[in-house]
Amino acid sequence: MSHPQLASIFNKDEKKVNWHDKALWFVRHKRDMSVHHVQGWEELRNLGHGIKAHMLSNLNSYLEEFEANAKKNGVEVHWAATAEEHNQIVHKILRENNAKKVVKSKSMLTEECHLNPYLEADGIEVVDTDLGERIVQLAKEPPSHIVLPAIHKNKHEVDELFQEHLGTKPCDGDPQYLTGEARKHLRQKFIEADAAITGVNFAIAETGGFVVCTNEGNADMGAHIAPIHIACMGVEKIIPKLEHLGVFLRLLARSATGQPVTTYSSHFKKPKADKKMHIVIVDNGRSEQLSRPDFRASLHCIRCGACMNTCPIYRRSGGHSYDATIPGPIGSILSPGKDLTKHSSLPFASTLCGSCSDVCPVKIDIHSQLYKWRQIITKNTPQPFIKKKSMQMMGNIFAKPKKFEKVGKIARWSLRNLPKSLINSKPNAWGKARDLPEGPKQSFDEWYNERQQNKNN
Amino acid sequence: MGSRAKILAKIKANKPDSLELPHIDPSIFDEGLNLVQEFTKKVEVVGGNVREIKSNIDAISQVKTLFPDVKVNFSTLENTKDFNTLDLSSIKSPQDLEDLDILILESDLAVAENGAVWVADSQLPFRVLPFITKHLVLVVSKKHIVPYMHQAYLKLNNAPTDFGVFISGPSKTADIEQSLVIGAHGALSLTVFLKF
Amino acid sequence: MKVGLFIPCYINQLYPQVGQATLELLEKLNVEVVYPSGQTCCGQPMANSGYESESVGACHHFVNNFKDFDYIVTPSGSCAYHVKKHYNIIPQTDDVTKVRNNVYELCDFILNVLKVKDLGASFPHKVGVHKSCHGLRGLRLGSCSERVTPEYSYIEELLKEVKGVELMPIKRSDECCGFGGTFAVTEEAVSVKMGKDKIKDHLESGVEVITATDTSCLMHLEGLVTRNKQPLKILHIAEILNSNL
Numbered sequence: 001m002s003h004p005q006l007a008s009i010f011n012k013d014e015k016k017v018n019w020h021d022k023a024l025w026f027v028r029h030k031r032d033m034s035v036h037h038v039q040g041w042e043e044l045r046n047l048g049h050g051i052k053a054h055m056l057s058n059l060n061s062y063l064e065e066f067e068a069n070a071k072k073n074g075v076e077v078h079w080a081a082t083a084e085e086h087n088q089i090v091h092k093i094l095r096e097n098n099a100k101k102v103v104k105s106k107s108m109l110t111e112e113c114h115l116n117p118y119l120e121a122d123g124i125e126v127v128d129t130d131l132g133e134r135i136v137q138l139a140k141e142p143p144s145h146i147v148l149p150a151i152h153k154n155k156h157e158v159d160e161l162f163q164e165h166l167g168t169k170p171c172d173g174d175p176q177y178l179t180g181e182a183r184k185h186l187r188q189k190f191i192e193a194d195a196a197i198t199g200v201n202f203a204i205a206e207t208g209g210f211v212v213c214t215n216e217g218n219a220d221m222g223a224h225i226a227p228i229h230i231a232c233m234g235v236e237k238i239i240p241k242l243e244h245l246g247v248f249l250r251l252l253a254r255s256a257t258g259q260p261v262t263t264y265s266s267h268f269k270k271p272k273a274d275k276k277m278h279i280v281i282v283d284n285g286r287s288e289q290l291s292r293p294d295f296r297a298s299l300h301c302i303r304c305g306a307c308m309n310t311c312p313i314y315r316r317s318g319g320h321s322y323d324a325t326i327p328g329p330i331g332s333i334l335s336p337g338k339d340l341t342k343h344s345s346l347p348f349a350s351t352l353c354g355s356c357s358d359v360c361p362v363k364i365d366i367h368s369q370l371y372k373w374r375q376i377i378t379k380n381t382p383q384p385f386i387k388k389k390s391m392q393m394m395g396n397i398f399a400k401p402k403k404f405e406k407v408g409k410i411a412r413w414s415l416r417n418l419p420k421s422l423i424n425s426k427p428n429a430w431g432k433a434r435d436l437p438e439g440p441k442q443s444f445d446e447w448y449n450e451r452q453q454n455k456n457n
Numbered sequence: 458m459g460s461r462a463k464i465l466a467k468i469k470a471n472k473p474d475s476l477e478l479p480h481i482d483p484s485i486f487d488e489g490l491n492l493v494q495e496f497t498k499k500v501e502v503v504g505g506n507v508r509e510i511k512s513n514i515d516a517i518s519q520v521k522t523l524f525p526d527v528k529v530n531f532s533t534l535e536n537t538k539d540f541n542t543l544d545l546s547s548i549k550s551p552q553d554l555e556d557l558d559i560l561i562l563e564s565d566l567a568v569a570e571n572g573a574v575w576v577a578d579s580q581l582p583f584r585v586l587p588f589i590t591k592h593l594v595l596v597v598s599k600k601h602i603v604p605y606m607h608q609a610y611l612k613l614n615n616a617p618t619d620f621g622v623f624i625s626g627p628s629k630t631a632d633i634e635q636s637l638v639i640g641a642h643g644a645l646s647l648t649v650f651l652k653f
Numbered sequence: 654m655k656v657g658l659f660i661p662c663y664i665n666q667l668y669p670q671v672g673q674a675t676l677e678l679l680e681k682l683n684v685e686v687v688y689p690s691g692q693t694c695c696g697q698p699m700a701n702s703g704y705e706s707e708s709v710g711a712c713h714h715f716v717n718n719f720k721d722f723d724y725i726v727t728p729s730g731s732c733a734y735h736v737k738k739h740y741n742i743i744p745q746t747d748d749v750t751k752v753r754n755n756v757y758e759l760c761d762f763i764l765n766v767l768k769v770k771d772l773g774a775s776f777p778h779k780v781g782v783h784k785s786c787h788g789l790r791g792l793r794l795g796s797c798s799e800r801v802t803p804e805y806s807y808i809e810e811l812l813k814e815v816k817g818v819e820l821m822p823i824k825r826s827d828e829c830c831g832f833g834g835t836f837a838v839t840e841e842a843v844s845v846k847m848g849k850d851k852i853k854d855h856l857e858s859g860v861e862v863i864t865a866t867d868t869s870c871l872m873h874l875e876g877l878v879t880r881n882k883q884p885l886k887i888l889h890i891a892e893i894l895n896s897n898l
Contacts, residue, residue: 008842017846023635025825032798040486041801050479057476060468073619079461131641132632148632155634175636183642190642191552207617217588217628217643224585225551235464242614243481246606249623250570260499260571261606261625264588264643270619272584283464291471310799312829316846349840351833351847352701354790358799371739374703391704398662398699399710401691408666415667429838433845434876437667444665444672448688 002345007317021315023151028309030258031359038254047247049363052300055238056290062205062238063281069208073270075277083113086282090115090197090230093278094124097228099194103186105212105219106130107199108146108303109232109282112325115197126197127189129218131182138165144319146326147256147305152318186218196222200233200279201302202248206241209269210279213252213262220266229271230278235286236299248302251361255304289337294372298333300362307356307366313349322346329356333369336377344381347373408443415439483607492569492602493651499572503626504639505647513537516561516596516650523648524559524592532561533580534596551585560590560644566612567597567649570605573623574649575613584620588628593644595624598652656686657722659756661732661868662694668868674891675728675759681895682767686726689718697735701834705742712743720748724766725756728891730788730866733758738791758788758866759891760807770814776893777817778886781860782808783851783874784827785867794866798827808866808890815893823854832873848877855885862886864893 011017035041055062067077078093080086086109094102102119104110104126116126116137128137132149136142138161143149150158155173162168162178166185171177198219203210210231212219223229239248245265253259271277290296308314308328319327324335324343332346347370356366378388397403415423416439424431442450458466497507510516513534520540531543540561548554566575574595576587587593603609613621628643639645656679660672679686695715696708715736719725727733736756743749763769784806788794795806812818831837831847838844852874855863861884865871868889875887 004840004842007840011842011846014846021850026635036801038486038801039488043485047479047481050476054476054478057473059472060465063465063468079459079464081460081463085460129642130632131630135632148635150632151635153634155636158633173634175633175638178633179630179638179641183640186642187555191555215628216630216641218641220588220622221585221642224583224588235468240478243607243610246483246610247481250606253571257631259503259625261568261573261623263503263624263626263628265573265623265625267618267621267623269617281464283460283467287464287467287471290468293473296473312831312847313840313843316843316850348703348836349843351786351829351831351836351844353786353829353833355786355797355799355827355829358790358797371701374701375705376703378703387702388704391699391702391707394694395696395699395704395707395710398694398696398708399714401693401714404662404693408662412666429841430876432841433880434848434873435879436876437872440667440669442669444660444669445690445692447669447673448676449690 001323003317003321003349004345006321006323007349010318010321011316017316019154020152020318024309024315027148027257031255031306031309034254034258034260038250044247044250045361045363048251048361049300051239051244051247052362053297055240056236056296056299059235059238059290062240063235065205066203066208066238069206070279071208073208075208075271075279078278078280080280080282080284083284086113086232086280086284087115087118089280090232091119091122093228093230094119094195097195099228100124101193102126102195102197103129103189103193103222103226104197105199105214105222106133107197107232108326109199109234110197111143113282113284127186129186129189129222130214130216131179134182134186135161142320144327145305145308146303152320190221190225193222193226195228195230196226197230197232198223200231200237201252202239202245203233203237204242204245205238207269209267211245212266212268213264215263217264220264223268227274228276228278230280231268232280232282234282234284252302252304255306255359255361285338289334292337295333295337295369297364298330298369300364301330302362304361306359306361310355310359312353313351317349322349329366329370330364333366333373336373340377341381344377347377405445412439412443416441481607483605486605486607490569490604492604493599495569496567496572496602499570500626500649503572504629505572505626505649507649507651510596510650510652512652516594519650520559520561520594527558527592529556529558531557534561534563537561545582548583551583551589554583554585554589557586557590559592559594560586561594561596562587563596565598565601566609567602568606568609568623569602571625573625575609575621575623577618577621579618587622587624588643590644592646593624593627594648594650596650596652654685654724655722656684656724656726657719658686658688659719659725659727659732660688660692661727661729663872664728664868665692667872668889671728671868671889671891674889674895678772678891678895679726681772682763682769684767692718695732695735697732698834700735700739705739709743712740716749716752719752723755724762725752726759726762727756728759728866728889729868730758730785730792730794731869734787734791758792758794760811760866761792761794764807764810770810772811772814772894774894774896775816776896776898779819779821779859779861780812780893781821781823781855781858781863782806782812783830783863783865783870784808785865785870786829788866789827811890811894817898818893821858821860823858825854830870830874832870837873844873845877848873852877852883852885856883860885862888864888864890866890
């Protein structure tokens, strides 16, 4: 289904929309409180943007540098051109080590590659260990937000879910109790795990190390207990130098949740002597996106989710209405690059208000890219006949003032004289919940001409 | 052609002309912070506690008052061997650390702007220690507090480590209806002891 | 100084009173203002719908109409923004560049070109400002809540000088109202919800009159207010600045 269809279903429950909107606006508010206290915030954003742009313009060299250093550190580096290959590589590592139980910390990349079902098909247990991710995993749903995966669920739904799957007692949705029970349940999973999979927030070319950020400590509980650590990263996660972390770690958590930094910013470099560390570097369409000058800045994204929290459409349509791994504004500029037809409604799920671009810590011109995708979509995907024709007609009318005048006159007459029931009938989506203005007798044009004539007389 | 070569070739062909790497000038962010005050405020904001200590002995005695019921203790501070109830040589795998109640570590780097304390591999016989412990106590000297992350990385540039982590407060989550709950998978509490 | 008055298509046809107020206001300020006849549309509706190519005729027509003016002034931040930002699809002749550089939203022109603040208007009402997005984040007619910059707002600066106006703060100072051009129709459910929430914010703050630099947002809000019979008046900023109640 398209975004407007899914959004209108979401909007059938207005109370839920209000709740969802408020919960995410609260996160945006916390972000504001935090960043407005940072001296030089805008300069920090400029640095974030500049470092990422530089990185992309030298990406192949930085990837090679990163690989060489990671290998020196005793890390095994793998390359995956596609999601399928990524899954095969991870699967192979697990099989070679006879790993049957896997704990995974949040990684949008493995979500993008649909790693879980791939491994589960071979009887491997994959447990998502971020609380929000665990909640949606138990509910058999995809995450609806990249930082707050279960933001669409209220505490009572979580309560019921945990009763069913974890055998918890009914608790009227007490978050403290539910979190405590999840801790116990997942602690067992950490202890038993044969392998840990994590994402990568930043990979540092000059050291071959990488940084993983969490608040819960789940990435570390997984990676330091299990004998094997597999870190999966998109090619664009590279940053040139260690000192650049100073910029990105200052931007990331403040933009995401308003925290001054995530609770844990873990810097992995060398595995312990008795352990193995693997890095899987994934392309899966990123190099293609890099080839598009108008859209390559979308690869700057550090996955903070601020554009989702600020987006008035996201807040009122829910993450699932985007039907894409990454929902919201950033997803709407990334997804069309992967499947233009499937995601053709996403760039239109915006008023182009520009809040996403202003909130973005790495200054991605998100709303301009939405506009540009629209131009491409209308040319390259099937468009409704009526939309196409009416646009041609409008283009024609607006190029010729005489025609415009005539059409305007008819429209104003109709608004004045036709019954409301006809004006607001079904084909006019505007009129479902809104009135149209009264059609004035005189256009401005007519009024002005009359006034000039009177003046001249 | 393998995927590695394929990916690198495609990126090389598709990337834009080289853009300049911006220079970071930390002075533009400088607000002249009172480091101890700011650090204390931020640790409290992220759910931790800050206390002053006079010595390592003082640290131990304060821990005993703060956590009267703990049974399994481990500290890497000098002169605190008596405190330890855990014999690390008996630990075969990280799983065996599950019962650890309290861990005291010393750090030589903390950041005022976000209350983060750096814990490096050299301090950690097992990397999982600061995460698996129920309560974490970090000891930092006031002179080791830097204002911003920029200064922190200048310091870390000269002190490479195999693994290290910035810890800012106890583990936490707000994944259930945005309600903040302290104590997710990592430590349930964090106390920072500041010494001269 | 030769000023061309740019009246957007929907104001021309549906809200002529906004154009009238704009013209009268500029004349009061002794601006030599001309309304070139035969104006149509800046092309934004097609372009934002993904049919930029269909708007080329409108762009050329616009440039022809306005190429001889020193300034082009319009009571619409959104249309001014469109000309500035998106007229890169036609060859950048001197005329096109001139037009793009010289197009101004009304408040911006009054405050920053004419350098006038007090227009001698009076309007004894509780006023809520809707900061239309294209004017705000496109033309930067005010500071934006996302960015860490000094606070300012052209429309509020002018309103503060209007006798009797009581400016009412709202909770979400610059969230979009949900109009968004064809978005209002293609994403009807979300658009209406955004509009309803915006109105609620104003009502809860005790606003009597909502105003903005853009009639498009206001048409959307007015449509909801009228349908739901809510006690709010909707007026374009030019109408308030031109009033003497």
